[in-house]
Amino acid sequence: MSRIAYFGPAGTFTEQAARSLADGRELVPVETIPAAMAAVRGGEAELACVPVENSVEGPVTATLDGLAEDSPLVAVAEALLPVHFTVLTRPGTETVRTVASHPHALAQVRHWLELNLPEATTVAASSTAAAAVAVCEGEYDAAVTAPVAARTYPLRVLAEGVADVPDARTRFLLLATPGTLPAPTGADRTSIVASTANRTGALAELLTELASRGINLTRIDARPIKGNFGFYRFFLDIEGHVAEARIGDALAALKRRCDVRFLGSHPRADGVRATVGEMATDEDFAEAATWVEAVRSGRQA
Numbered sequence: 001m002s003r004i005a006y007f008g009p010a011g012t013f014t015e016q017a018a019r020s021l022a023d024g025r026e027l028v029p030v031e032t033i034p035a036a037m038a039a040v041r042g043g044e045a046e047l048a049c050v051p052v053e054n055s056v057e058g059p060v061t062a063t064l065d066g067l068a069e070d071s072p073l074v075a076v077a078e079a080l081l082p083v084h085f086t087v088l089t090r091p092g093t094e095t096v097r098t099v100a101s102h103p104h105a106l107a108q109v110r111h112w113l114e115l116n117l118p119e120a121t122t123v124a125a126s127s128t129a130a131a132a133v134a135v136c137e138g139e140y141d142a143a144v145t146a147p148v149a150a151r152t153y154p155l156r157v158l159a160e161g162v163a164d165v166p167d168a169r170t171r172f173l174l175l176a177t178p179g180t181l182p183a184p185t186g187a188d189r190t191s192i193v194a195s196t197a198n199r200t201g202a203l204a205e206l207l208t209e210l211a212s213r214g215i216n217l218t219r220i221d222a223r224p225i226k227g228n229f230g231f232y233r234f235f236l237d238i239e240g241h242v243a244e245a246r247i248g249d250a251l252a253a254l255k256r257r258c259d260v261r262f263l264g265s266h267p268r269a270d271g272v273r274a275t276v277g278e279m280a281t282d283e284d285f286a287e288a289a290t291w292v293e294a295v296r297s298g299r300q301a
C-alpha cells in the first residue's frame, strides 16, 4: 500500500488534512516538515502532507524553504482546514505556568492567552501534537492543540473552540516527486519559485509577464536565499494550470528571465475557478498562434 508521510506526531492539524486526502493510503507520522519531504525524496513514502499557509500567520517557512532546496517536489493536491484550537492539560493540573505549541498556533491564540492565562509562559514546540506529548510527559502544563489531539492523548480539555480570528484557515499540500500532473479542472492553482537578479525592476518585470497574460496571482512570499545576504526567492501562486496556454506561455517567459522551479499545478480545495483576463483564453492563444504560422508560411500578408 502506498504511504503518506505527514507532519506529526499523531493529532496534528496536518494529520487531519492528510486523512482528508488519503484515499485509502497508509498515514505515517514524522516529526518535522523537512522529514516529511525527505521521506518522499528518499522513496520511503509516495506522498508528503505539510502545511503551507495560514490565514492569520502567513507562510509556513519550513515548507517554502524545503520546496526551494534539494531535489524538486510538486504539489498534486491541497486541503483547506478551519483552524480553532483546544487547550489541554494533565488531569489534576491546578495552575498553568507554561503553555506549549507550534509557533503558528501560539500566534493564533495570543489574545486568548493574554486574557485567560496571563501568568503563563509560552513555549515553542515542533507541532501542536508534540506539545501535547510534552504535556503528557510533564514537561509543560498546557498545550494548544488541534481538536483531534483531545482524543489522541489522555489529557483534560481546559478550553475548546479557541481562536483570536474566528474563521482562521490553514492550507496544506500533498507533495510528490515530479510525474504525471493532475488534470486541469478550471479551478486550479500553479505554484513556482523564482530567483531574480538583484536589479531595479526585476520583480516588477516578472509580475508584468503574469499580468499581461491575464493571470491572477493568489500569493507572493519572499524568502531569503541563505548564505547570500540581501538576496531573495519569490514564491508565487497563480490561478490556472500549466496545461493552459496563458500559464505555459507565462512560465516560459519567466524561465527566460530568471531561475524558476515549478512546484505543481493542482485543483484548488476551495473550488474557486480561475479568473482569465481578456484575450487570454486557450482559444485566444490558439488563434494567435495559427495567425503567426500563416504569416510565417506566406499565407497571410
Ligand SMILES: O=C(O)C(=O)C[C@]1(C(=O)O)C=C[C@@H](O)C=C1
Pocket: 007, 011, 012, 013, 014, 015, 051, 054, 060, 083, 102, 104, 105, 126, 127, 128, 129, 146, 169, 170
Ligand atoms: O502543529 C500542527 O498541528 C500543524 O499541523 C502545523 C500548523 C501550522 O504549521 O500552521 C497547522 C495548522 C495550524 O495553523 C497550526 C499549526
